[in-house]
Amino acid sequence: MPNKEIPYKIYLEENEMPKQWYNVRADMKNKPAPLLNPETLKPMTFEELRHVFCDELVKQELNDTDAYIDIPEEILKFYKMYRPSPLVRAYCLEEKLQTPAKIYYKFEGNNTSGSHKLNSAIAQAYYAKQQGLKGVTTETGAGQWGTALSMACSYFGLDCQVYMVKVSYEQKPFRREVMRTYGAKVTPSPSETPEVGRKILQEHPGTSGSLGCAISEAVEAAQAQDGYRYVLGSVLSQVLLHQTIIGLETKAALDKYDIVPDIIIGCAGGGSNLGGLISPFMGEVLRGEKNYRFIAVEPSSCPSLTRGKYVYDFCDTGKVCPLAKMYTLGSGFIPSANHAGGLRYHGMSSILSQLYHDGYMESRSVEQTAVFQAAEEFARVEGILPAPESSHAIRVAIDEALKCKETGEEKTIVFGLTGTGYFDMVAYEKFHNGQMEDYIPSDEDLKPGFAGIPRFPGNEI
Numbered sequence: 001m002p003n004k005e006i007p008y009k010i011y012l013e014e015n016e017m018p019k020q021w022y023n024v025r026a027d028m029k030n031k032p033a034p035l036l037n038p039e040t041l042k043p044m045t046f047e048e049l050r051h052v053f054c055d056e057l058v059k060q061e062l063n064d065t066d067a068y069i070d071i072p073e074e075i076l077k078f079y080k081m082y083r084p085s086p087l088v089r090a091y092c093l094e095e096k097l098q099t100p101a102k103i104y105y106k107f108e109g110n111n112t113s114g115s116h117k118l119n120s121a122i123a124q125a126y127y128a129k130q131q132g133l134k135g136v137t138t139e140t141g142a143g144q145w146g147t148a149l150s151m152a153c154s155y156f157g158l159d160c161q162v163y164m165v166k167v168s169y170e171q172k173p174f175r176r177e178v179m180r181t182y183g184a185k186v187t188p189s190p191s192e193t194p195e196v197g198r199k200i201l202q203e204h205p206g207t208s209g210s211l212g213c214a215i216s217e218a219v220e221a222a223q224a225q226d227g228y229r230y231v232l233g234s235v236l237s238q239v240l241l242h243q244t245i246i247g248l249e250t251k252a253a254l255d256k257y258d259i260v261p262d263i264i265i266g267c268a269g270g271g272s273n274l275g276g277l278i279s280p281f282m283g284e285v286l287r288g289e290k291n292y293r294f295i296a297v298e299p300s301s302c303p304s305l306t307r308g309k310y311v312y313d314f315c316d317t318g319k320v321c322p323l324a325k326m327y328t329l330g331s332g333f334i335p336s337a338n339h340a341g342g343l344r345y346h347g348m349s350s351i352l353s354q355l356y357h358d359g360y361m362e363s364r365s366v367e368q369t370a371v372f373q374a375a376e377e378f379a380r381v382e383g384i385l386p387a388p389e390s391s392h393a394i395r396v397a398i399d400e401a402l403k404c405k406e407t408g409e410e411k412t413i414v415f416g417l418t419g420t421g422y423f424d425m426v427a428y429e430k431f432h433n434g435q436m437e438d439y440i441p442s443d444e445d446l447k448p449g450f451a452g453i454p455r456f457p458g459n460e461i
């Protein structure tokens, strides 16, 4: 290492801040497969997609050639309120673990919504406003996305309607009330209002809901109202694009001190934070400039990458969204009520799926008690109370650091700390009381989800 001492927190100066998002698809030889229209099985066109999403976002969704896309001035201005997020050297954690590894984390919990989701929410609200829309509808799992979107919408004066996974709506009244503070209308999903919600309730009576199911309801609600579009907090390529602000800042901060990571780790729900964090580094690998290990971490109870199939599937339980080629457990898979709500999604970003399929990324699944052990260990030494989702990445970062302790290797580990867990204290309580259970679905349990995957020539399981 050169003579520069590495500070506890690495910030960027204003003139070092990224002004463009990076579109990793431009550097991928094997592009992610296009979204398909479920009726014609042909790639979704701009015209078809613009009925669902804002025009500018559709362009971003379909763009797999431009490596850099300008971040509009107004979004840069909003980013300045809470960015750059700090890249922290986890000196205390290293000491506690007695590891020769160097551990860094990029902390995205420094805003009221408590997670990275605001990075894309503000972009999506901006484009909706630009287009002169009245409002947007969306789904939210644990509530982080809904919170981020309600903040973004109130900033631009847009109406915001949120379908919230029922189990979270009931277990997390605080997040729900933050959304309402920002003026959003929040409905538990599945609900009785739209058609698709009622249908899901008939097929799965008493269900505690799922992200996929809430998506269907939100899409339907957008289509039923004039001047409304649906916006999504993860999975889509446009969302991953906005989240590259995380990776671009991380890379700029590391470069500033000539730090080269060996391993980059992130939790994976729909893949947006992980994709955003690793994109600039992945770009270097794809262009043959560098080599890094990337690890996606998911819950054992919802193992899309580790045990899913790489096929075209519906993005949502109600089958109203286009088909995406991705690692999936089947859109009908409703995971057990584990405590990392943001990771309870049956599929995965098509970009990450393709990269994983091509061997550029590894995946790990971890059990929730081990995740909360890591969360607690981290909270005690680093001072931040992490979100359960983020703690999946902490678990694997600690595991990798402990391996370094055995081998004596001084690896540099970077992980994404996506948010804080203050609204997840019921989960922490269960953990402290020894009432938290690990649930690993058997192959038998996964079968019904796989059986619901659409079959057509070229899409065999």
Ligand SMILES: *Cc1c(COP(=O)(O)O)cnc(C)c1O
Residues within 6 Å of the ligand: 114, 115, 116, 117, 144, 145, 233, 234, 235, 267, 268, 269, 270, 271, 272, 273, 274, 342, 343, 387, 389, 390, 418, 419, 420
């Ligand atoms: C939503 C969420 C995630 C998972 O979403 P991705 O799209 O996979 O990034 C992870 N951590 C937190 C704190 C979240 O809110």
